[in-house]
Amino acid sequence: MVTDVDLSVRIGSLELAYPTLMGSGCYGSGEEFAPFIDLSKIGGVVLKSVTRAPRLGNPTPRLVQTPAGMLNAIGLQNPGIDWYLEHDVAKFASRPCAVIGSVAGFSVDDYAYVAERLAARDEIHALELNISCPNVAAEGETFACDPRLTARVVKTVRATTDKTLIVKLSPNVTDIAGIAREAESAGADALAVINTVRGMAIDVNAWKPRLGNVTGGLSGPAIRPVAVLAVYEVARAVRIPIVGQGGIETASDALEFLLAGASAISIGTGNFTDPRIPVRIVEELHAYLAARGVRSLREIVGKANVGFANPYQYEGDEG
Amino acid sequence: MRALQSPASVHDVLVLDRTELAPGVVLLGFHAPQLAAVTQPGQFVMAVPPGGERAAVALGIYEAQGDRASVMFFVCGPRTREFAGLREGDRFSVSGPLGNGFTLDGAKNVAIVAGGVGIASVLLPAQALVRSHVRTRLFYGARTAELLVDRERFEREGCEVICATDDGSFGHRGFITQALAATEDKPDLILACGPSPMLRATAFVAGELGVAAQLSLEETFACGVGGCWGCVVPLDRNSAQAPGFPGQDEGGSEVVYARICKEGPVFWAHELRW
Ligand SMILES: Cc1cc2nc3c(=O)[nH]c(=O)nc-3n(C[C@H](O)[C@H](O)[C@H](O)COP(=O)(O)O)c2cc1C
Ligand code: FES
Numbered sequence: 001m002v003t004d005v006d007l008s009v010r011i012g013s014l015e016l017a018y019p020t021l022m023g024s025g026c027y028g029s030g031e032e033f034a035p036f037i038d039l040s041k042i043g044g045v046v047l048k049s050v051t052r053a054p055r056l057g058n059p060t061p062r063l064v065q066t067p068a069g070m071l072n073a074i075g076l077q078n079p080g081i082d083w084y085l086e087h088d089v090a091k092f093a094s095r096p097c098a099v100i101g102s103v104a105g106f107s108v109d110d111y112a113y114v115a116e117r118l119a120a121r122d123e124i125h126a127l128e129l130n131i132s133c134p135n136v137a138a139e140g141e142t143f144a145c146d147p148r149l150t151a152r153v154v155k156t157v158r159a160t161t162d163k164t165l166i167v168k169l170s171p172n173v174t175d176i177a178g179i180a181r182e183a184e185s186a187g188a189d190a191l192a193v194i195n196t197v198r199g200m201a202i203d204v205n206a207w208k209p210r211l212g213n214v215t216g217g218l219s220g221p222a223i224r225p226v227a228v229l230a231v232y233e234v235a236r237a238v239r240i241p242i243v244g245q246g247g248i249e250t251a252s253d254a255l256e257f258l259l260a261g262a263s264a265i266s267i268g269t270g271n272f273t274d275p276r277i278p279v280r281i282v283e284e285l286h287a288y289l290a291a292r293g294v295r296s297l298r299e300i301v302g303k304a305n306v307g308f309a310n311p312y313q314y315e316g317d318e319g
Numbered sequence: 320m321r322a323l324q325s326p327a328s329v330h331d332v333l334v335l336d337r338t339e340l341a342p343g344v345v346l347l348g349f350h351a352p353q354l355a356a357v358t359q360p361g362q363f364v365m366a367v368p369p370g371g372e373r374a375a376v377a378l379g380i381y382e383a384q385g386d387r388a389s390v391m392f393f394v395c396g397p398r399t400r401e402f403a404g405l406r407e408g409d410r411f412s413v414s415g416p417l418g419n420g421f422t423l424d425g426a427k428n429v430a431i432v433a434g435g436v437g438i439a440s441v442l443l444p445a446q447a448l449v450r451s452h453v454r455t456r457l458f459y460g461a462r463t464a465e466l467l468v469d470r471e472r473f474e475r476e477g478c479e480v481i482c483a484t485d486d487g488s489f490g491h492r493g494f495i496t497q498a499l500a501a502t503e504d505k506p507d508l509i510l511a512c513g514p515s516p517m518l519r520a521t522a523f524v525a526g527e528l529g530v531a532a533q534l535s536l537e538e539t540f541a542c543g544v545g546g547c548w549g550c551v552v553p554l555d556r557n558s559a560q561a562p563g564f565p566g567q568d569e570g571g572s573e574v575v576y577a578r579i580c581k582e583g584p585v586f587w588a589h590e591l592r593w
Contacts, residue, residue, distance in 0.1 A: 025547060026542065027542075028542075028546030036327070036329045054564055057548060062551065065396075065398075072541065079564035269541070272374045272541045273371070
């Protein structure tokens, strides 16, 4: 039994006090959840994705509860980068945790334009490239579904900033490891695995799709096994850290991702079940590691993944 | 609608009482002194299903007095079934109070329109109005007499209660909004909570009467706190309740999508672009 367990992790050059990020699009800018949770007890918040032009988002309904999860089709509602920089970003300075900007787009040029401006702001500590949104017509997800486009967009954005660049991958592909390799060679510092799984629900009385957008993205415990496998496969293909996500609600869920090869985890839909989940996970991870005499969370990364190379070994860390 | 939201937090609560008011309609009272002290009429809580595996559900706050608050709901899915299974002494947790409720200032003669379990959000405004000596009528509609739950409670609180049922088993036969339209004593403010067709009809009648109306909207929530933009409704872009940035809908008209959970759930009827 040890008591001084180190839960801090490093993603690129971003130091996180805790291994827990809050998923993009699920957590506002953190402020919305501040009445219910101490934000200094989470690793960081990934902000809602922002695009070059303002977007009103998809028609309603945008949410459907489904077994062990939910479908969403928000459609990247956001004020556009100009408004965002002028009115919103300054407020993020007061967050007692890491603040990660999320960039979405419809062309390589869009991504570079938004990423460069966002990364230039001190309030933003790192960037996540959302190349995998399933809820916008055609172009949104095609980046993460095409290895060459992935490589191009990551390379172009990489050239605009030195801040930590996390690339968020889609599970809606045949070879996620191949895409991951492209993102790594193009200069990604880390990978977020996975975004939502495409899905749909139908109202059998109205004979109509339940979502205004017809299709949506599935999240929550329903996708956890899909996400754990994706992390497992990506971890074997790259040496950069992975932020595992998809249905994490407990420390045990988080451990599955860590043992599969994720260096950190992200919680989205779990916050809708109970806003205290992220803090509970940290407490339980601490107890789990302490009970096993493990001094650092970094030591267990990938332990269930035979042949996996722990990214922290390449940085000269223990583990 | 009030500019200031009350301070919300997470509360672990103890079930004090559970009553089945009609088949499938459950009233759950719980010990929550802090919540009760800060709740404004029209606010709601996100209640975490006790099983711990399902998303929290938004429930209007029915009563808030002293140490006790309560919620009332219709059992219509796995989550409400979990709540319906709670008994005295059980525990669950709620985040709240959330959202912007009714604005009651200045009204002298208020008509409250409630449909079905929409009644769950209108007891607090009714009590506040009666307390300030405002003439308060409840126009209450449901499918059957049995589903006009807690009707006498509103009478005891000092409201005049006018009822309508689809089958005519109690009060007027037909829609409650027809009774509202036929009233000879014109209100100066209408408040409404209930199913969407009833709210639309209320907005129409309010327009005909030339009376301002505040509607409490219902929608599936995910976060319930403004974090996910899943619960939006189109609003006039000049509305004081509109969130920061404007946009254009597919038809090219200028609207703003407001979050029902954050900017609402109560909106001025004439500002909705639905
Ligand atoms: C309502 C909602 C909105 C989301 N919006 C975004 C978004 O704007 N950008 C993004 O990269 N991911 C978005 N996501 C995906 C989540 O960040 C997360 O990757 C995914 O839901 C899987 O994790 P979870 O099961 O913990 O939610 C959204 C998810 C939900 C449920
Ligand atoms: S439910 Fe998330 S913004 Fe309203």
